[in-house]
Every structure is written in structure tokens, then in C-alpha cells.
Amino acid sequence: MAAGGLSRSERKAAERVRRLREEQQRERLRQVSRILRKAATERSVEEGRLLAESEDLVTELQGRSRRREGLKRRQEEVCDDPEELRRKVQELAGAVRNAKYLVVYTGAGISTAASIPDYRGPNGVWTLLQKGRNVSATDLSEAEPTLTHMSIACLHEQKLVQHVVSQNCDGLHLRSGLPRTAISELHGNMYIEVCTSCIPNREYVRVFDVTERTALHRHQTGRTCHKCGAQLRDTIVHFGERGILGQPLNWEAATEAASKADTILCLGSSLKVLKKYPRLWCMTKPPSRRPKLYIVNLQWTPKDDWAALKLHGKCDDVMQLLMDELGLEIPLYNSLWAAPPQSAGHPSHPRRAVWEGEEGLVHLPLAEQKKGGRTQSSPWRLPFELVKKAATVGSRCAEAERRPRLGTGVPHLPQAPS
Secondary structure (H helix, E strand, O other): OOOOOOHHHHHHHHHHHHHHHHHHHHHHHHHHHHHOOOOOOOOOOOHHHHHHOOOHHHHHHHHHHHHHHHHHHHOOOOOOHHHHHHHHHHHHHHHHHHHEEEEEOHHHHHHHHHOOOOOOOOOOHHHHHOOOOOOOOOOOHEEEEEEOHHHHHHHHHHHOEEOOOOOEOOOOHHOOOOOHHHOOOOOOOOOOEEEOOOOOOOEEEEOOOOOOOOOOOOEEEEEEEOOOOEEEEEOOOOOOOOOOOOOOOOOOHHHHHHHHOOOOEOOOOOOOHHHHHHHHHOOOOOOOHEEEEEEEEOOOOOOOOHHEEOEEEEEEEEHHHHHHHHOOOHHHHHEEEEEEEOOOOOOOOOOEEOOHHHHEEEEEEEEEEEEEEEEEEEEHHHHHHHOOOOOOOOOOOOHHHHHOOOOOEEEEEOOOOO
16 A cells, blocks of 8 residues: 555445445436426425425526527527518618628528538538438539529629628539639638649639548648649638638638628528637627628527627528519529530530639630649630630539549639629
């Protein structure tokens, strides 16, 4: 036995006493819990005495029950009745008209109409995982911009929206025609990979998901830069990571927009992640000088108490009413198809165009060539008039099927001036 310590047998005895006490406590907790589930009139005298002797446990269990009920209520989806929703949209329309600098924050809720699951809705990814259910894989390459995406693009074109800050990585904002300079994709874009060895970083816009081989802290996609041969990496920011890329995250523009904003419209976001970014909420300003906040969501958000107005409705429904109120027509999504001429070594396949290029040309990454032992891309160039305002949309074509072994594609080209 060590000096001043307990012998081995004494330590084992003390451990047995501790475990016995914990088991008795757990059993008492189970008994009290069973009793509390009964109606007061159904409890026996003995059960009433046990509750009186266990006031601390009763208080703890009642607190747990209240927290569970509160969480359940927060997860419930609530819809305003049509008249109430229309009245709120009229108020929102007035705020949009009068805003000097309007910034839109978007979350997964604006893409559910494109059959892309959200995270915290009744059938969201996190909700299903918490219930122990399987989450089915979803092919996002065929998703197209929703009514909300097209409405936001229209509002920006009409200079009613100055900037968009998105948590989504589905690329639908860019497909809707929103300029790169007008959006900050804080968590990346699953269709963009970059070469960080090139200065400035060289971006590659793909028509397929570049993240199939990537994961937390593993961002190399397995393809190489056509210019320097370095490994490309995805742009996704996972939980527990800090975004370090300038684009497509565009944090500088997001911070600047938030500092200028007098109105913020949040669409389809639970705000549980965005609330952790103080720079997006001007928290250094006194409350009276912070931007007015308008939230469109079916569920509770942690910013509800700060909101000037909360609209309980689906994003597409609210945006349809808002655009009607503003007298604006929502543009239809128009994906233009282009097929290169038949040529040896250049497979002809109908293909939607990549974003607008400079000098009235657009690149279609459909050709292959061998260079330095690696297969790389040789883009087609088509007249700008044929592909103006076109957006990238994935199609299951020959190149997409070859993607595990080919480094095909072209760097992102800046949007042509309008």
C-alpha cells in the first residue's frame, strides 16, 4: 500500500459502493419518471410520498420535459393562413422597395423545390440521421434553379438586391444567372475545383460533382491543373473547417455587403450556422443601427426575436407573392443546349453551356488531348450569341462518365460585361 493511500482492496470496495449508489440513483430516477407520466389522480399514496421525497429529481425531470417540448415545437413547421401571408408579403414588398442596400441570405430551404433535401426540416438530412434513418443519395446534377433562385436573380438585375450570401453548395444561384460578383457561397460550390498553386487561383467549373473523392480535411479531387499540373482541390467547407479560399466563398464581399446593408432578407435558412458569423449581423453596431431583418421560414430560427417580420411560408410561395406585389415577372430558367460538330477525337454530345466567357466566347470542355503523359482538356469555342446567359447544368454525358480518370474541363471564365 502506498503511503497515505488506500490499499487495493479498499479501492475496489470504494468503487463498488460508488457504482451501487449510481445504480440506486438511476433506479430512483426511473421510478420518479414513471410516476410523473401518470395523471395526479392515478397516483397511489406511496407514489406521492416518493415524489415528495425526490423534489430534486422531480425538478430535473420536469425541466428535461420542458426542453424536449420546446425543441419539438421549434422543429414543427408552421404556415401562416393565406390572408395573413399576403398581408406580410405586402409589408415585405414595402421594405424591399424602400431598402437602400438589401442583402439576401439563403439556405437549403430555397432548394427543396428542386428535390434537394434540406437539413433540419421534417425530412431533412440531420433530422433523419437523428432518428436513426437512412438518408438516400440524391443526384444534384440534374437539379435546376427554383422559382426563388430566379426571383432573386431578377431582383438583383432590377437593382433591388445588392448581394446574396448563400450557405448552399449546389450551384443553383449561378445557374440562375446571378453574377459571380454578386454572390458569396460561404460553404463552397460542389461544381467548382481550384488550383491553389496558380496565382491567382485558377478555377475549374464542372458539370459534375467534384466532391466524390473528397471529405473532411481531404480536398484533393484527383484531377490536375491544365496549366501547371498541380493537384486540384474542391471548394467545400465542412463542419469543423475554416474557409480559406477567396472564391467562390467571397467572404470579403459578404462582409462588405453586411456592413452596408440596411435590410437583410433570410430565405430558407435555419440560421443556426449563419448566426455564428458575427460579421454578417453587424453585432459591433448598436441595435438601433443594425439592418432590419426579415425571415422567411416554416420553422423557428434563433434570430426570430430580432426580426422586424417573420413570414411562415414556403420560399417559392412567398417569392411568387412578392414578385406579384412588386409587379415583376419571374424569368423562366432557360438552359441552352449546344453540340460541337462531329470530329475525330471530339465526341459529339448535346451539352449545356458553361458560364459566359470573355470576348463573346464560351468554352465547352468536350475534347481530350494527351499532354505530358496526362489527359487534359481542349475546349470548344462557340459564338457568344448562341450561349448568352447560359448556365452550367449537369448532364450524364460521355465526359461525366469518364470523370474518375480524366482531368477535363476549363478554368472558370469571368462573366462577360452586360
